[in-house]
Amino acid sequence: MDLGIKGRSAIVCGASRGLGRACAESLAREGVQVLMAARRPDVLEKAAEEIRARTGAVIRTAAVDVTTPQGRAMLLSMLPDPDILVTNAGGPPPGDFRDWDRDAWIRALDANMLTPIELIKATVDQMISRKFGRIVNITSGAVKAPIDVLGLSNGARAGLTGFVAGLARKTVRHNVTINNLLPGPFDTDRIAAVLGGQAKAEGITLEQAKARRIADNPAGRFGDPSEFGDACAWICSAQAGYMTGQNILLDGGAFPGVL
Numbered sequence: 555m556d557l558g559i560k561g562r563s564a565i566v567c568g569a570s571r572g573l574g575r576a577c578a579e580s581l582a583r584e585g586v587q588v589l590m591a592a593r594r595p596d597v598l599e600k601a602a603e604e605i606r607a608r609t610g611a612v613i614r615t616a617a618v619d620v621t622t623p624q625g626r627a628m629l630l631s632m633l634p635d636p637d638i639l640v641t642n643a644g645g646p647p648p649g650d651f652r653d654w655d656r657d658a659w660i661r662a663l664d665a666n667m668l669t670p671i672e673l674i675k676a677t678v679d680q681m682i683s684r685k686f687g688r689i690v691n692i693t694s695g696a697v698k699a700p701i702d703v704l705g706l707s708n709g710a711r712a713g714l715t716g717f718v719a720g721l722a723r724k725t726v727r728h729n730v731t732i733n734n735l736l737p738g739p740f741d742t743d744r745i746a747a748v749l750g751g752q753a754k755a756e757g758i759t760l761e762q763a764k765a766r767r768i769a770d771n772p773a774g775r776f777g778d779p780s781e782f783g784d785a786c787a788w789i790c791s792a793q794a795g796y797m798t799g800q801n802i803l804l805d806g807g808a809f810p811g812v813l
């Protein structure tokens with residue numbers, strides 16, 4: 555299936571590793587010109603080089619912290635009018651809510667709620683005027699089924715989800731969609747960090763925590779980041795203009811509900 559986005563431009567945040575990187579690669583394979591953003595220039599450039607080699611796509615990099623106003627300004631100066639925006643940043647640390655002070659909450663809100671909103675604010679009106687735009691926010695399966703040790707993530711992402719639900723109905727008339735892609739357990743550095751927190755809290759090893767999580771999943775495995783990237787590319791496709799405001803779960807069936 556030709557996704558009809560060859561020659562489009564995209565900003566992909568948190569793109570040097572994990573799910574963001576996979577989204578960048580899947581879009582690049584469709585012929586999208588991708589601006590990859592992440593903090594560490596060496597890791598980012600290495601990832602970009604690998605994607606260039608595999609896809610032949612035009613890939614640029616922005617070594618910025620997207621959670622800061624300066625980082626976002628630099629990113630947007632390199633591509634002020636993307637056709638596609640994938641928002642993403644590292645998730646907040648796991649822990650006990652009794653240990654989180656106001657600063658910890660503000661950091662989580664900045665990274666996982668206010669940064670995506672600022673990036674949407676900076677790009678959505680131009681998408682509307684060009685009658686094409688696809689915005690995908692990488693959130694978390696924890697939006698639908700909160701995980702206790704991820705309280706900072708549960709709270710911040712719920713705020714973003716509520717905001718998107720309203721705006722996404724305003725933009726779709728102009729062929730600009732805004733959707734959230736909710737990862738369950740995917741095999742990235744992030745899941746190792748989260749499981750490490752759970753293992754510590756329960757006094758078990760990381761390997762035990764990992765084996766338990768895999769055994770609990772109906773698919774009997776963690777997701778491959780490429781599966782996530784390809785889902786993202788489809789949401790960004792020309793054909794996906796009638797889907798907006800959705801929270802799409804990719805979790806191997808872990809969430810047990812019907813809806």
Ligand code: NAD
Nearest residue numbers: 568570571572573592619620644645694739740742743744
């Ligand atoms: P990861 O840690 O493997 O990769 C995160 C990427 O974001 C890296 O490229 C990192 O450099 C970049 N990044 C982090 N903070 C940044 C910042 N301030 N500015 C720019 N770049 C930044 O994480 P992942 O597994 O790919 O997860 C992506 C998102 O999905 C995270 O928010 C995570 O919490 C969420 N999530 C992941 C899983 C999972 O199983 N992997 C499950 C649920 C939710």
